[in-house]
Amino acid sequence: MDWLPIFFVAVMGFALLMYTLLDGYDLGIGILLPLASDAQKDEMIATIGPFWDANETWIVLGVGVLLMAFPKAHGLVLTSLYLPVAIMLIGLTLRGVAFDFRVKAKTEHKSTWNQLFFIGSLVTAIAQGWMLGSYIMGLTNTSISLAFSIAISFLLPSLYIMLGVGWLLVKTDGSLYKQASQWGRIFVAPLGLGLFLISIATPIASQEIAAKWFSLPEAIGLLPIPFTAGIAYLVVVWILRSPKLLAADYGWIVYVSLVVMCIMCALGLGYSIFPDVVISQLTIWEAAASRDSLKFAFVGTVIAVPGIFIYTVFIYRVFAGKIKSLSYE
Amino acid sequence: MEFDPLLLSRIQFALNISFHILFPTITIGLCWILLFFRTRYTLTGDVEWEYAYYFWVKIFALTFALGVVSGITMSFQFGTNWPGFMEKAGNIAGPMLGYEVLTAFFLEASFLAIMLFGKNRVSNKTHLIATLVVTIGTSMSAFWILSLNSWMHTPAGYEVIEGVIHIESWMEIIFNPSFPYRFAHMLIASLLTASFLIAGISAWRIRQKVDGPETWKVVRTGVFIAAVLTPIQIFVGDLHGLNTFEHQPAKVAAMEGIWHTERGAPLTLFGIPDEEEQTNHYAIEIPKLASLILTHELDGEIKGISDFDGEHPPVGPVFWAFRVMVGVGMLMLLVSWFSAYKLLKGQSLEGTPLKLLSGMAFSGWVAVLAGWYVTEIGRQPWIVNGLLTTADVVAEHSGGMVLTTLIAYSVLYIGLLISYVLTLRYMSTKKARSLIALQEKQVTTQLEGGY
Numbered sequence: 001m002d003w004l005p006i007f008f009v010a011v012m013g014f015a016l017l018m019y020t021l022l023d024g025y026d027l028g029i030g031i032l033l034p035l036a037s038d039a040q041k042d043e044m045i046a047t048i049g050p051f052w053d054a055n056e057t058w059i060v061l062g063v064g065v066l067l068m069a070f071p072k073a074h075g076l077v078l079t080s081l082y083l084p085v086a087i088m089l090i091g092l093t094l095r096g097v098a099f100d101f102r103v104k105a106k107t108e109h110k111s112t113w114n115q116l117f118f119i120g121s122l123v124t125a126i127a128q129g130w131m132l133g134s135y136i137m138g139l140t141n142t143s144i145s146l147a148f149s150i151a152i153s154f155l156l157p158s159l160y161i162m163l164g165v166g167w168l169l170v171k172t173d174g175s176l177y178k179q180a181s182q183w184g185r186i187f188v189a190p191l192g193l194g195l196f197l198i199s200i201a202t203p204i205a206s207q208e209i210a211a212k213w214f215s216l217p218e219a220i221g222l223l224p225i226p227f228t229a230g231i232a233y234l235v236v237v238w239i240l241r242s243p244k245l246l247a248a249d250y251g252w253i254v255y256v257s258l259v260v261m262c263i264m265c266a267l268g269l270g271y272s273i274f275p276d277v278v279i280s281q282l283t284i285w286e287a288a289a290s291r292d293s294l295k296f297a298f299v300g301t302v303i304a305v306p307g308i309f310i311y312t313v314f315i316y317r318v319f320a321g322k323i324k325s326l327s328y329e
Numbered sequence: 330m331e332f333d334p335l336l337l338s339r340i341q342f343a344l345n346i347s348f349h350i351l352f353p354t355i356t357i358g359l360c361w362i363l364l365f366f367r368t369r370y371t372l373t374g375d376v377e378w379e380y381a382y383y384f385w386v387k388i389f390a391l392t393f394a395l396g397v398v399s400g401i402t403m404s405f406q407f408g409t410n411w412p413g414f415m416e417k418a419g420n421i422a423g424p425m426l427g428y429e430v431l432t433a434f435f436l437e438a439s440f441l442a443i444m445l446f447g448k449n450r451v452s453n454k455t456h457l458i459a460t461l462v463v464t465i466g467t468s469m470s471a472f473w474i475l476s477l478n479s480w481m482h483t484p485a486g487y488e489v490i491e492g493v494i495h496i497e498s499w500m501e502i503i504f505n506p507s508f509p510y511r512f513a514h515m516l517i518a519s520l521l522t523a524s525f526l527i528a529g530i531s532a533w534r535i536r537q538k539v540d541g542p543e544t545w546k547v548v549r550t551g552v553f554i555a556a557v558l559t560p561i562q563i564f565v566g567d568l569h570g571l572n573t574f575e576h577q578p579a580k581v582a583a584m585e586g587i588w589h590t591e592r593g594a595p596l597t598l599f600g601i602p603d604e605e606e607q608t609n610h611y612a613i614e615i616p617k618l619a620s621l622i623l624t625h626e627l628d629g630e631i632k633g634i635s636d637f638d639g640e641h642p643p644v645g646p647v648f649w650a651f652r653v654m655v656g657v658g659m660l661m662l663l664v665s666w667f668s669a670y671k672l673l674k675g676q677s678l679e680g681t682p683l684k685l686l687s688g689m690a691f692s693g694w695v696a697v698l699a700g701w702y703v704t705e706i707g708r709q710p711w712i713v714n715g716l717l718t719t720a721d722v723v724a725e726h727s728g729g730m731v732l733t734t735l736i737a738y739s740v741l742y743i744g745l746l747i748s749y750v751l752t753l754r755y756m757s758t759k760k761a762r763s764l765i766a767l768q769e770k771q772v773t774t775q776l777e778g779g780y
Contacts, residue, residue: 049442049445049446050442050443050445050446050447051442053393053394053397053438053439053441053442054435054438054439054442056397056401056438057397057430057434057435057438059401060400060401060404060430060434061430061431061434061435063404063405063408064404064426064427064429064430064431065427066408067404067407067408067415067419067422067423067426067427068423068424068426068427069423069427071415071416071419071420071422071423072415072416072419074407074408074412074415074419074423075408075412075413075415075416075724076412077408078405078407078408078409078412079408079409079412079724079726081409082409082724082726082730082734083730083734085405085409086409086734086737086738089401089402089405090737090738090741092398092401093398093399093401093402093741093745094741096394096397096398097391097394097395097398097745097748099394100390100391100394101391101748101752104387104391104752104755104756105748105751105752105755106755289419289420289423289424290420290493290495290496292420292495292496293419293420293421293423293424293496296424296496296499297423297424297427297428300424300427300428300431300432301427301431304431304432304435305431308431308435308439311435311436311439311440312435312439315439315440315442315443318442318443318447318450318451319442319446319447319450
């Protein structure tokens, strides 16, 4: 059995996880924007200014690996998801440019760009939820898969909002920090409910996934995944409800716990799907590019991905610390 | 009413790529110019260069953002509309696009943050290096995507096994016959676009009287780069044309409007090509010149369009786009040399030269789009020349669905393009930093003089 497709599916999973964790917080901040005062809006945008460009690049890497290693799946997945992909792209485009235009266009247009930034972020999150939902359902077109996709398209925005809250708790202090924890206490409930329902709904909606999770002895070995995710969620709730810990600036734990939770969800999802790349339609070996292509791609990936990881850490270190205001100098 | 999904998918792709290319064309060239400003500042300590850097880095950031988001759209479109391309040519296209992401996109997007916001957080040296890294990143990105694009024009280093294209030699694939010419032609095009943009906008600022010494430095930079590069570009473009003549004769026949194979073919300066009657109406021709340019012989043979039955591109668009590109190129040569001559003579650019330069601010866009239409429409009906046709690889969506997304993209892009140009205009009406500094100094001197 060829191991190269396994390597690439892992890289793709990693890229999409990184995308969720990183672009998730800046999308979440976009969705939270209308709730904030004008001064807070500027501060919120300042927390994501140096990062959003690179954050968004992770989805290009995810799609890039799909394209590079699994060209057949790239066509199949994206053709089936034609409409949500188009909607997501329009959302991503709007928010990406609104971010820049809002500070550069005339002052009287600023609030319009703020609104577009919000709409773009929300539309992107909903469309991605829809895509994820129908992907988990194996790209089928039944009423169950439709209902499931709609459910996920509500869940994903609430995850992004919470990541946004977590990021604000890392990067801000003062009134915005308090405001963010307030938002967190509100939006943590729908996130928890959503995750709980989805965890129950997934095996009901998909027999393939149910078969993988509920057979012994695998079920016992898999227990740590939902268990850790649950603990991480409770930690988030605990921090947000503890004025003492928040006052002592332990808000960053919220973001870290959400990261742990997302990693667990990603592991669970990965286990549910592997070794297919499209559930019960296409395995990773069927979808893979030729071995020569994969070898060529492997060399570049092994050299570049650690490099990308290192300089991403470098950039985050340069711009570490609580933010006051962002200037071009 | 029935909509043809193939035609609509093609229009949608053309719309996306046309919108997208506007922005990288600026950023690839502008980044080298920013690196120049930054280096000049580091070497001379002249703060005017730094002012120039910070004015243009903001425009760079906005342009870059538009390039990123429209580029993301491109990476999805291969799958959503042209799945057959990925299925049949994915072994080659996949890794090359992958390498672009891995070696260029992250570099650009990450170090851009330092370029924009890092001045007080890193040393001058690190800041300079970050600018260099972004510059290399943008050009690397051009390297990979142009290599893949060139391979689609002049495929090499492959073998076809059971209808799927496989790799024989990566070196031959990456450095395929048309790649060196296309890469050079596009890099110079980017530098020209950027130099006319900076000279044009600065000229406009001078005419609005919001200029300072920095603005004049930028005008000079733009004019001299353009004056040096325009003739080089004409030379490189000619080489590129000869390469196309060798590998894609049908495209050249359409560019030149040559319908029937002939020896001693004339160069058609102007004419109205007629596909039905296979002739050019009202043609103004220079005898034997096309043969001379393409074959270096007065009586050299050039194949006509009628020799490529069913396998040639539509003549009109290619013919016209080619003339637009060459026309703008000639205009660039005239304007840049005229302005450079004035500057070298120590004469003022006030008046006509400034008007001409500001009128030419976006001329690079016109030439670049026209040039790409020549080469891309000129490849039709093929998506990979001689191997795969565009019709073979299109997705089976309903016409209505593609039309819906096409309308949505059109509205979005028109809105963004207008916003972009208006925002550049608005940013250019603000007083130059060096002008503000000068005025503050004058006020202080007056106050001191008063005491």
